[in-house]
Amino acid sequence: MTEITWEEPYCGEGNNCFRIGTDDEGNGFIAVLGKEDRYLTDSREALQQMIRDIKAGAADHLL
Template sequence: MADIAWEDAFCGEGASCYRIGTDTNGNSYIAIAGREDTYLTDTTDALRQLIRDIKAGKADHLLAD
């Protein structure tokens, strides 16, 4: 397992809290706070773009029930 340096949790509206981390190989990680053992990983640029798209409302359809 990579040695991940996790940032403080980011909590939006509701109960969704996420943590973002990085390793020394240039990879970035995103996980639900408290469940850092199960994470999504990709390059820093890819996760940065994912976050931008979510903030722009491009992923709202993923959150619908």
């Protein structure tokens, strides 16, 4: 299994917190704080999911 190094969470007042991480090979990952075991990788699907989350208001503090 890939060992991911997570950065400090990005949080907004009253919003979900997201974490961004990388592995030893330089791949990128994003997850909701507390659900790091259900991460997305730096793929088209990850970008689509992030856009859906932003539209739903879950990540508006990242804009």
